[in-house]
Amino acid sequence: MKSLKNHISLIIALFTVLASVQIYVAVDRTIAAYETRLKDDYSVIVVSNKAFVPSEFKSMSSMIERSEPISTAQVLDRLKGEMSQKNLDLLRLTLPKFYRIYLNRYPSPKEINNLQRLLQRNPAIERVEGFAQTHDTIYKLMLLFKNVVQVFSIAIAAVTSLLILKEMRLWQFQHAERMSIMALFGAPVWLRSAVLFRLAIVDAIIATIILCLAFYVIDYYGFLITQLKAVGISVQLFNFVNDSLRSLGIALGISVALTFMIVIFPNEED
Amino acid sequence: MDKVIIAQNLSLSYKEFETIISKASFSIDAGSFVFITGASGSGKSTLLKSFYGAIEPKQGQLSVGGVNMNRISTSKLNFLRRHIGIVFQDYKLIKEWTIEKNVMLPLIISGYTSDVSGTQVQKLLGHVKLIHQAGKYPLELSGGEQQRVAMARALAHNPILILADEPTGNLDEYSSSVIWSLLEGANTQLKTTVVVVTHHIPEELNVPYKHYHIDAGNINEIA
Numbered sequence: 001m002k003s004l005k006n007h008i009s010l011i012i013a014l015f016t017v018l019a020s021v022q023i024y025v026a027v028d029r030t031i032a033a034y035e036t037r038l039k040d041d042y043s044v045i046v047v048s049n050k051a052f053v054p055s056e057f058k059s060m061s062s063m064i065e066r067s068e069p070i071s072t073a074q075v076l077d078r079l080k081g082e083m084s085q086k087n088l089d090l091l092r093l094t095l096p097k098f099y100r101i102y103l104n105r106y107p108s109p110k111e112i113n114n115l116q117r118l119l120q121r122n123p124a125i126e127r128v129e130g131f132a133q134t135h136d137t138i139y140k141l142m143l144l145f146k147n148v149v150q151v152f153s154i155a156i157a158a159v160t161s162l163l164i165l166k167e168m169r170l171w172q173f174q175h176a177e178r179m180s181i182m183a184l185f186g187a188p189v190w191l192r193s194a195v196l197f198r199l200a201i202v203d204a205i206i207a208t209i210i211l212c213l214a215f216y217v218i219d220y221y222g223f224l225i226t227q228l229k230a231v232g233i234s235v236q237l238f239n240f241v242n243d244s245l246r247s248l249g250i251a252l253g254i255s256v257a258l259t260f261m262i263v264i265f266p267n268e269e270d
Numbered sequence: 271m272d273k274v275i276i277a278q279n280l281s282l283s284y285k286e287f288e289t290i291i292s293k294a295s296f297s298i299d300a301g302s303f304v305f306i307t308g309a310s311g312s313g314k315s316t317l318l319k320s321f322y323g324a325i326e327p328k329q330g331q332l333s334v335g336g337v338n339m340n341r342i343s344t345s346k347l348n349f350l351r352r353h354i355g356i357v358f359q360d361y362k363l364i365k366e367w368t369i370e371k372n373v374m375l376p377l378i379i380s381g382y383t384s385d386v387s388g389t390q391v392q393k394l395l396g397h398v399k400l401i402h403q404a405g406k407y408p409l410e411l412s413g414g415e416q417q418r419v420a421m422a423r424a425l426a427h428n429p430i431l432i433l434a435d436e437p438t439g440n441l442d443e444y445s446s447s448v449i450w451s452l453l454e455g456a457n458t459q460l461k462t463t464v465v466v467v468t469h470h471i472p473e474e475l476n477v478p479y480k481h482y483h484i485d486a487g488n489i490n491e492i493a
Contacts, residue, residue, distance in 0.1 A: 186351030
C-alpha cells in the first residue's frame with residue numbers, strides 16, 4: 001500500500017509536467033492555426049495610378065505571395081443612374097487602379113509598416129492600406145495567452161521536478177538497506193541503483209499512458225474542438241503518435257535524469 | 271607463504287581523537303584460519319570493517335588481497351569486495367528477495383550467467399540444508415536458518431577471503447555447528463582464508479588456527 005502510494009505520487013507529478021507541456025503545445029497549435037486563418041483572410045490594399053502585373057508586386061517584397069486587381073466595374077455601375085455616360089467614361093479613365101495583395105504569412109505590426117513604406121516608395125503607388133488594427137488586437141491577446149501558458153508550464157515543471165526529486169530521495173531511503181548490502185558485495189553504483197531506475201522508468205511509462213488517454217478523450221469527444229471551431233479555428237489538439245512519443249521522451253528524460261542526480265549526489269545524511 | 275592481509279602501524283578511529291586500534295602490525299597468511307577476540311567495544315569489529323573497506327586507516331598501511339586500503343577508490347573497493355565473502359551477526363539479507371536470490375547476489379554482481387549461478391546456488395543451499403526453503407523470504411526463516419543463508423551467500427562466488435563478524439553470536443547449537451563446519455570446509459577444501467571475529471573460539475574446531483586478541487587498542491598474537 002505504501003509502495004503504491006509512492007508510485008502514485010510520482011505518476012501524478014510526472015503527469016502534471018506532461019499535461020502542462022501538452023497544454024502549451026495545444027495552445028501553440030491553436031495560435032498557429034489562428035495565424036493561418038488570419039493570413040488567409042488578410043490582405044493589403046494598394047491604390048496606384050498605373051497598372052501592375054502580379055510579378056511586379058512579388059519582386060517588391062519576399063512577404064508578398066500573390067496579388068489580384070480589384071474590379072471597379074461594380075462601383076461604376078452603381079453610378080450609372082446618377083452620372084452621364086460622358087462623365088462616367090471620364091471617371092473610368094481617371095479612376096486609379098486597386099489591388100489586393102496577399103502575404104505568405106501573418107505579419108507583425110512592424111512588418112506591416114515596413115511593407116507599407118516599401119510599397120509607397122514606388123512613385124506609381126498612391127496609397128497603401130494595412131487594415132491590421134482589428135486582427136492585431138486578438139492576435140496580441142492570443143500571444144499573451146501563449147506566453148502566460150509558457151510561463152506556467154515552466155513553473156509547474158520546475159516545482160514538480162523538485163517534488164519528484166523528494167519522492168526519489170524517499171525511494172532511495174526505502175531501498176537504502178538493500179543498496180548497502182549490495183555495496184558490501186562490490187556491486188557498482190548502477191547495479192545498486194537499478195531498482196530506482198526501474199521504478200522511475202515504469203512510472204514514466206504509466207504517466208505517459210494516462211496522459212495519452214486523457215488527451216485522446218479530450219480530442220476524441222471534442223468539447224474544446226467544437227468551441228474552437230465556433231471561432232473559426234480548426235486544429236488537432238493531440239497528435240497521438242507525435243505527442244505520445246514526445247511525452248514518453250519527456251517523462252523518461254525527467255525521471256531518469258533525476259534518478260541519476262540522486263544516485264550521483266546522494267544526501268549528506270544517507 | 272603469500273599474505274592476504276598486511277597491516278603496518280595500522281591505526282583506526284571513528285572520530286579524530288578517539289583511536290580504537292593503535293599502531294598495529296600483523297599479517298594473515300593466505301589459506302589460514304584466524305580468530306580475532308577481544309572484549310565488547312575493544313575494536314575487533316572495527317578491525318574487520320577495515321578489511322572490507324568500510325572504514326579507512328587513520329594512520330599506517332593496510333593491504334588486503336594485494337590492494338592498498340589507504341584512500342582506496344570506489345572501483346578498486348568494489349573489485350576487492352567481489353573477492354571477499356562477508357558474514358554478519360545480523361545476517362544482512364535482502365528481505366524483499368527470496369533465499370535463492372539472496373545467495374545468488376555475489377554471482378549476479380560478478381556477472382555470472384543464470385545457468386552457472388543457478389547450479390551453484392542449488393549446491394550451496396544443499397550444503398546448508400535449506401534447499402527446500404529456496405523460494406521463501408528471509409523473514410520466514412529462523413535466525414539460524416538466515417545465518418546459514420548468509421553463509422551460503424558468502425561462499426557463492428568462491429572468495430579468496432571470508433570475513434565473519436560474530437557469525438554464531440545469536441545461533442542455536444545446530445546452526446552454530448553448521449556454520450563452523452562450512453567455515454572449516456571452505457578453509458580446508460577450498461583453501462579460503464577465514465578471519466572470524468568472536469567472543470568464544472569453538473572447542474570442536476578441527477583446523478589449525480591463529481588467534482589475535484585485541485586489548486586496549488593493541489593486537490597481540492596468542493600462542
